[in-house]
Amino acid sequence: MWSGLVEALTKAAAAEDHTPCGGGGVLAEVEERGFAVVDDAWPAAQVAQLRNEIEALHAADCMEPNQVQFATGSGPIRLTKPGIFEADMHHDQRRQACPGFDQLFHTVAELQSCLATRFDVALEPDARPPAAPCTAATEVPATSTNATHSSTTQERGTANKVTKHTESAEGEQSKDPDNKNARDPTAATDDDARSSGEQQEQLQKNQQFSTFTLKLQYNDGTGGCFPYHYDNPAPPNKRLLTVLVYLNANWQQGDGGELMLAPFLGKPQVIPPLENRTVIFRSDRILHRVLKASKPRACFTLWLDGANTNTDDVVFLREKHLTPAFVPELVRSPLQRTLSRAVYEEEYERSLRECFGANPRDTKYAVALHRAHLKQTLANDKLRQFVQHLKTARQW
Numbered sequence: 001m002w003s004g005l006v007e008a009l010t011k012a013a014a015a016e017d018h019t020p021c022g023g024g025g026v027l028a029e030v031e032e033r034g035f036a037v038v039d040d041a042w043p044a045a046q047v048a049q050l051r052n053e054i055e056a057l058h059a060a061d062c063m064e065p066n067q068v069q070f071a072t073g074s075g076p077i078r079l080t081k082p083g084i085f086e087a088d089m090h091h092d093q094r095r096q097a098c099p100g101f102d103q104l105f106h107t108v109a110e111l112q113s114c115l116a117t118r119f120d121v122a123l124e125p126d127a128r129p130p131a132a133p134c135t136a137a138t139e140v141p142a143t144s145t146n147a148t149h150s151s152t153t154q155e156r157g158t159a160n161k162v163t164k165h166t167e168s169a170e171g172e173q174s175k176d177p178d179n180k181n182a183r184d185p186t187a188a189t190d191d192d193a194r195s196s197g198e199q200q201e202q203l204q205k206n207q208q209f210s211t212f213t214l215k216l217q218y219n220d221g222t223g224g225c226f227p228y229h230y231d232n233p234a235p236p237n238k239r240l241l242t243v244l245v246y247l248n249a250n251w252q253q254g255d256g257g258e259l260m261l262a263p264f265l266g267k268p269q270v271i272p273p274l275e276n277r278t279v280i281f282r283s284d285r286i287l288h289r290v291l292k293a294s295k296p297r298a299c300f301t302l303w304l305d306g307a308n309t310n311t312d313d314v315v316f317l318r319e320k321h322l323t324p325a326f327v328p329e330l331v332r333s334p335l336q337r338t339l340s341r342a343v344y345e346e347e348y349e350r351s352l353r354e355c356f357g358a359n360p361r362d363t364k365y366a367v368a369l370h371r372a373h374l375k376q377t378l379a380n381d382k383l384r385q386f387v388q389h390l391k392t393a394r395q396w
Ligand SMILES: [Fe+2]
Pocket: 189, 190, 229, 230, 231, 288
């Protein structure tokens, strides 16, 4: 079912290297720049089917609001991104209502093995337990009342000590046994709004044993957007590659919902969410956001885990890194994540206000957490000086 994309990647590589998916073209671009765009890789009929499945799921109220919860001293706080709805395909019942996506879900290995010729993609066999019996016909409209996932990113930069970009906060309230999907609530992009009870338990079991995540997304066009973030902000997240596929027939300039990639210190790229457009980027080193959408927008995302993501050498920022000579390496390294929020502090805050602006309480918490991260990072003199240097090196 991934054959259209695999073929497109193989073709692109073939001119320079006859190893399937092993040569130049798109994958070399991902390796070098951190991202690449592939148009028209999917058969038109498949695109139409996948779009219809997302629209039907949304129309049946079987998608869940994009939501994230985190702990505070006064109890858990849940932030909701208005206008954005998702369905995780590890959810057996959701998947059974979407045969096209069900097929994609069960054939992800086609793409994993292709990409593994060039990237350190995790290939372990899917050891998920058997799916629960199908009860799709009695699907209950999604609720998110039991959203439980919680995490925050702590940017603990100090120049004199080994520092770790980690993502676990005191008071964290995650029920995810591996904390596999932990991520930054203020930068959350694809966080889970979970259904409850047995379904949630099954979903978590399925996620735990998988090397990928496949999610459908519907933006209802009422201004929904995402703030700046990395898809893999820190351990224990394992994501290596993000594969994003847009399904928007008749998208026009002005409809919004563009993907904005912001390679560290480089020029931002605004990518219209055109139908049959695939964007592949490094989950751990491409800062990005989604601009406000004024028209409905559908897409799906596959995140592929890496076999060795977030090793110490890309998580711990050391004093030796805080020099201008290291900057060329930093722009290609996930180490940038520790400093990104400080280098782009205004852009982060502006995007948070855009994203949560309809809800003053959510905006307040998101901005407060962002500023707390900043304060922590900039408290160190050497880090603060280095951030100033990086700001002068920015191309925008
Ligand atoms: Fe993202």
